Amino acid sequence: MLAKLAYAVGKDPAHATDRDWFVATALAVRDCAIDHWTASKARNQAAQKQVCYLSLEFLIGRLLFDILNNLRLTESAREALAGLGIDLDNLRAIEPDAALGNGGLGRLAACFMESMASLQVPAYGYGIRYEHGLFRQVIMDGRQHEVPEDWLAYTNPWEFERSDVIYPVGFGGTVEDIQANGSPVAVWRPAETVQAVAYDTPVVGWRGRHVNSLRLWSARAAEPLRLDAFNSGDHIGALADRARLEAISRVLYPGDASEAGRELRLRQEFFFTSASLQDLLARHLRLHGDLRSLPDWAALQLNDTHPSIAVAELMRLLVDEHSLPWEEAWTITTGTLNYTNHTLMPEALERWPVSLMERLLPRHLQIIYRINWQHLEPLVYRSADNEFIKSVSIIDEGSGRYVRMGHLAFIGAHKVNGVSALHTSLMRQTVFKDLHALYPARIVNKTNGITFRRWLHQANPGLTRLLVGELGDGVLDDPEVLIQLDRLADDAAFQNLFRNQRAASKANLVKVIAERTGVLVDPGALFDVHIKRIHEYKRQLLNILETVALYDAIRAEPERDWVPRGKIFAGKAAASYHRAKLIIKLANDVAKVVNADPVVAGRLKVVFLPNYNVSLAETIIPAADLSEQISTAGMEASGTGNMKLALNGALTIGTLDGANIEIRECVGSENIFIFGLTAGEIEARRQVGMNQCRVDVSPRLERALGLIGSGAFSPDEPHRFESLVHAVRSDDPLMVAADFDSYWTAQRGVDALWANPFAWWRASVLNTARVGWFSSDRTIREYADGIWKLPV
């Protein structure tokens, strides 16, 4: 550490800041991973099929404890630093989060990378090295403001720039058909070319047994500046091209939906997909010499449709650049690619205007047309129904012409998967119904998981020590060992120890809340936690309405023995998503009034914690008593926060949506609070048409809506929340009114269980005991077995 401080950071201990110590420590720890990394690469090359995980997002968070923990070095590092008068936990807090993702999809990619390394699955993660990750959320006067994030400002000690690994990526231009050896060949002449430069980060697996690489691409202009322009005096113009090209890897798109029509986004997608495929083919040729064996040696996973241009780009590389016949190239492509779908919401399904595709990727559009024709031709010949043909076509001609990226990915893939049992079955019944009829074996389910190393061992070391004490070291290696806790669920002494761990985490969270918001939450209160992106379908509004109704009820009968609650919200809204931002304002306005009201003091506190990110999640989750998973049924593909919270012993209050259904199967229906309409019931209502079966707004909900709508929480602007209230009262598309009463009743069931500590802590222990199945190690084994055909 001292040597790193001196020779890599260039400081002596007398002048070193905590940041200097962090960098020195990280570099020393990184050294410990390098030999494992080199050995792993040698093993990979030997004779193993490799996974390429293509993802526009990797929501990694901090890496110091990930690597220390997986190398089993945490305690020795702590001691070594203590000897130098440095506290490891202080250094931990200095590392900026690598926030190269928006939410669940990006975090899943990070969990999968960790699990693949831990299971010794040879894998490359491929993505973009954004200079600026997801914005920092600042709350001012209760409203969200976005501040640019700058994670690379003080160097990134984990990465290696590979200046020798560079690929050209073209855009625009023309396609010329020429004859070569008597056969036609398409030659794409791009109008401009940008270079993709590789940056590698080691991904250290459990006990250091295996280390994979996360390879992120950075955009660099081939020409640093146009000398002719510079020499003729146009100094700014000489640099303009460079700035424009390098903008590709400048910033993560902060929407959590695809935003078709944004050219830069399509450039990002093609940029990293093309570079990754070129890298894969170069490696394959080096090792195996013949591209026809690609499917035997590589399995590619497309994380959502963002990299789905890979279908056309792999065809282009094989046919145009490597001169393979079309049919052979198609066999290779469909034998190698796989696609994971993460949402069925129509607004979120990616489609690109044909005109944009034609301008930016003219050769790819030709290839897409040919793929589409080879896919539709048999249907046309057998005179299939016209509506059916339209619905399975890659080109959407409904109004305007668009390329449907989900269809492209589906048709080009060997397997297509959903991320929970319900979501996969809805894929078969809705968005991909007709494609599923054509390719009935293609859709498979792979229910999401989370890495227990980060979400239990690192985030909750106290609970982990308790578990190791009771169950032995094996619980660190095999999540299924947790099931042995079942027998301790009724043991009052164990319950007490379990409870003490929660109390310690709550005390810590109370401190963090006080520091960041000034609100003092009673550590003895039930911590009711709703943490995730702010989205209407996730129904933070339903929770706020219940909060207001509870506030109203406490004020009406302050003498009753109410269960004290802390309602804790956190999450970011997309910068342009006005209704989501208004929900944040409402949560803050309600918090202000409730927290200042002496009548409810000691019974109800409401908190909105700013800037939710991976690190804040690691602080909140171990302290949660109740986990809010209350999306409108059928809309949350899986959820993964639900798994993290249950693993740490929080009871779930939730709808029958996403993986909540499978969580209920594992923990038992008596250890979870389920409420609300099912996806099937909601679908039936929609069929009838909303008007015929409008729910009555119950008196309790009516009062809550009335308070919000009349400005009780926004006296400075009484109509501020009118639009939110109006939506619930009128067509209620997200079933907030329809589910309110059943949610209220479920919440009172929560109160009743809390009032019986033995029963509560029994259920809490059983949650931790029974969710071993949600380890991402299990998920990765299923991908390896069912999709990648790889031994694990």
Ligand code: 26V
């Ligand atoms: C985006 C949008 C945008 C427009 C409005 C609606 C909407 C809904 C969802 C999305 C998310 C896009 C993809 C995504 O992040 N999906 C998430 O993937 C997680 C990992 O599989 C999963 O746990 C979440 O349920 C799913 O929302």
